[in-house]
Amino acid sequence: MMEDKNVNNSAPAAEQSGILAKIVENKRLEVAQAKQNISVSSLEKSEYFDRTCYSLRDFMLAEGRTGIIAEFKRASPSKGIINDLAEVSVVTRQYADAGASALSVLTDQKFFGGKIRDLVEAREANQIPILRKDFIIDEYQIVEAKAIGADIILLIASILTPQQVAGFAKFAKTLGLNVLLEVHNREELEKNIFDDLDAIGVNNRNLDTFTVSVQHSHDLVELIPDNFLKISESGISDPKTITELKAAGFNGFLIGENFMKNSDPGSAIQNFVKELRN
Numbered sequence: 001m002m003e004d005k006n007v008n009n010s011a012p013a014a015e016q017s018g019i020l021a022k023i024v025e026n027k028r029l030e031v032a033q034a035k036q037n038i039s040v041s042s043l044e045k046s047e048y049f050d051r052t053c054y055s056l057r058d059f060m061l062a063e064g065r066t067g068i069i070a071e072f073k074r075a076s077p078s079k080g081i082i083n084d085l086a087e088v089s090v091v092t093r094q095y096a097d098a099g100a101s102a103l104s105v106l107t108d109q110k111f112f113g114g115k116i117r118d119l120v121e122a123r124e125a126n127q128i129p130i131l132r133k134d135f136i137i138d139e140y141q142i143v144e145a146k147a148i149g150a151d152i153i154l155l156i157a158s159i160l161t162p163q164q165v166a167g168f169a170k171f172a173k174t175l176g177l178n179v180l181l182e183v184h185n186r187e188e189l190e191k192n193i194f195d196d197l198d199a200i201g202v203n204n205r206n207l208d209t210f211t212v213s214v215q216h217s218h219d220l221v222e223l224i225p226d227n228f229l230k231i232s233e234s235g236i237s238d239p240k241t242i243t244e245l246k247a248a249g250f251n252g253f254l255i256g257e258n259f260m261k262n263s264d265p266g267s268a269i270q271n272f273v274k275e276l277r278n
């Protein structure tokens, strides 16, 4: 982490209104509790801690894969319960078989109905990159991500200062993790471009108001330097949208609800990919 006593290390208050502020507040308590329960040195003894992570870039650009990052999401603050019957090992394997380039697994319990065990089960069942989808505010969570078998961490620009983004990304790279930065607007993007990032994702959903517009991705793509993978996140429900995003320069497409809202998310992704390839 950068040592600068003049830097204010908490994210600007104005940017943390509504649900996002509640999520972050709760996350602080959870992380404090987790640190009490399991020390960093015991996380480092996990069987997964020393594994070599899959490269997001390799899987994203692989011939025969779709660029889709398929998400296992039981619930969300905007939709409530999406699917509380789906089994993580079954669904994630179906995602991978259908041609997903990577998996995303929510590990936030309170707001998204996820758990750490979900990611471990996805890891045991799959040999493709897995994103730990959570709200990272502390290095501890990055060590934890590696220890539970994740390959990729998410850094959300709207809840972090640029100093935190830079420091967390650098730390994650020392553990061999891939780093995805999530931005929602031009200002967040321009303030947070650092060499240690692998991918930059534009979240089409405003995490506070929940409004979704894929136009955000189109508006920002030109501003993302070409050395980063470019990912469009949220609100994608039509293969045609992917074709358009690809033409605009995107390599990756993060999709959750459109698959999970189906009682059989595996068939949903299969049909989606069939249409995409036609």
Ligand SMILES: O=P(O)(O)OC[C@@H](O)[C@@H](O)c1c[nH]c2ccccc12
Pocket (backbone or CB within 6 Å): 071, 073, 133, 134, 156, 182, 203, 233, 234, 235, 236, 254, 255, 256, 257, 258
């Ligand atoms: O279910 P959707 O609309 O396809 O969106 C998936 C993913 O982009 C979304 O879950 C997400 C994007 N960024 C996040 C940050 C935290 C929690 C969730 C998210």
